[in-house]
Amino acid sequence: MSDCTNLEMRDALPDVARGALGGASLVAVESHLATCASCRAELAIVRTAHAALSRTPSVDTARIVAAVARSSAVRRDATAAVAQARRRRASRFATPTRRAWLAAASVVAIVGAAILGSTMDREPGSGGLPPVVVQTDEPVRAAPDPLEPTDPTPPRSAPRVELVMGGGVSDLADADLESLLDVLDDVDAELDVEPAVLLPVLEGDV
Amino acid sequence: MSEPRRDGEPSDAALIARWRGGDERAATILVERHAPAVSRFVASMGERGELEEVVQDTFVRAFGSIDRFREASSLRTWLFSIARNLCRDRARADRRAPPVVPIDESHALTGEDPLSTAVATETEARLRAAIEGLTETQRAVFTLRVTEGLSYREIADVVETTEGAARVHYHNAVRMVKEYLDE
Numbered sequence A: 001m002s003d004c005t006n007l008e009m010r011d012a013l014p015d016v017a018r019g020a021l022g023g024a025s026l027v028a029v030e031s032h033l034a035t036c037a038s039c040r041a042e043l044a045i046v047r048t049a050h051a052a053l054s055r056t057p058s059v060d061t062a063r064i065v066a067a068v069a070r071s072s073a074v075r076r077d078a079t080a081a082v083a084q085a086r087r088r089r090a091s092r093f094a095t096p097t098r099r100a101w102l103a104a105a106s107v108v109a110i111v112g113a114a115i116l117g118s119t120m121d122r123e124p125g126s127g128g129l130p131p132v133v134v135q136t137d138e139p140v141r142a143a144p145d146p147l148e149p150t151d152p153t154p155p156r157s158a159p160r161v162e163l164v165m166g167g168g169v170s171d172l173a174d175a176d177l178e179s180l181l182d183v184l185d186d187v188d189a190e191l192d193v194e195p196a197v198l199l200p201v202l203e204g205d206v
Numbered sequence B: 001m002s003e004p005r006r007d008g009e010p011s012d013a014a015l016i017a018r019w020r021g022g023d024e025r026a027a028t029i030l031v032e033r034h035a036p037a038v039s040r041f042v043a044s045m046g047e048r049g050e051l052e053e054v055v056q057d058t059f060v061r062a063f064g065s066i067d068r069f070r071e072a073s074s075l076r077t078w079l080f081s082i083a084r085n086l087c088r089d090r091a092r093a094d095r096r097a098p099p100v101v102p103i104d105e106s107h108a109l110t111g112e113d114p115l116s117t118a119v120a121t122e123t124e125a126r127l128r129a130a131i132e133g134l135t136e137t138q139r140a141v142f143t144l145r146v147t148e149g150l151s152y153r154e155i156a157d158v159v160e161t162t163e164g165a166a167r168v169h170y171h172n173a174v175r176m177v178k179e180y181l182d183e
């Protein structure tokens, strides 16, 4: 027996099998069934499938609800812990916002690298490297001193400054952080550009 | 087949809002409302041994990401979609693992599976075997249309396809089942 080509009728057969069709729609399907052996056979199959698949396995809904509650409690606790850690860190740094602090930190690192580069150029062989945190009363420019020969290579990387950046601020002791923050307070005033590019990385740093 | 809410019962959207507001009773109503359909679907997808675990995971995941749930779609459709993905993940993992029990057709035909139950008639058992021979997508589409009465639009959401493709999958599934039964 070839399949009936009346797809509209065939599409309705599952609804007939489930007893979900009524009114004019049901009348239309029934009158089609009266003349279409293919659809009658298909309806029989759909009815059997419905009977075979409709038995509901018993599941313990109370257990499921308990699992949902447990899982949401864990999530709530984790969210609260993260929020608390953020607050703690923010208050520990005592800066207006973490963003501003981090923006300032990146600027200090860059400025520091420039200072170290030029300092080491001026004082070759000098044993004492500048401190990790460089405090300056004047805005520092990375431009070379006009009296010095221009160095075509980029400023030498400064290992200790890299430590500050690479090690992460969270590794610093509170005293170091405090002195760093003193410098940042000065630099902060000059900051008018937010280093947006840093933010995605920092958001995950909790 | 579904468990439509009785008159006067709150809608899914209202219950979700209550649950977000901290009303845990709302979760109980939602689970009781939808767990039967989800468990039927999971069973139809061939999950047996750990059916309850899959159903539970479905709800845990759904509630865990309820903020992503679009109120324009139905919660039930969304649950089917999560359940289907879990079933597929498990099927993939099972394929990687060496088969512990050899698959043999008599298993489906003799109704050893407690979910198939002894009351399954010979015709039903043959039909089950036919459905097991469908592709995963055909089986999902056929089950959702025949057992749960979903529209092609809703089915398309669950199996991530178009409404037209869902309809084609359904009719292909019916043809495959007919061919199996005619053998």
Ligand SMILES: [Zn+2]
Binding pocket: A004, A005, A006, A009, A032, A036, A038, A039
């Ligand atoms: Zn017909």
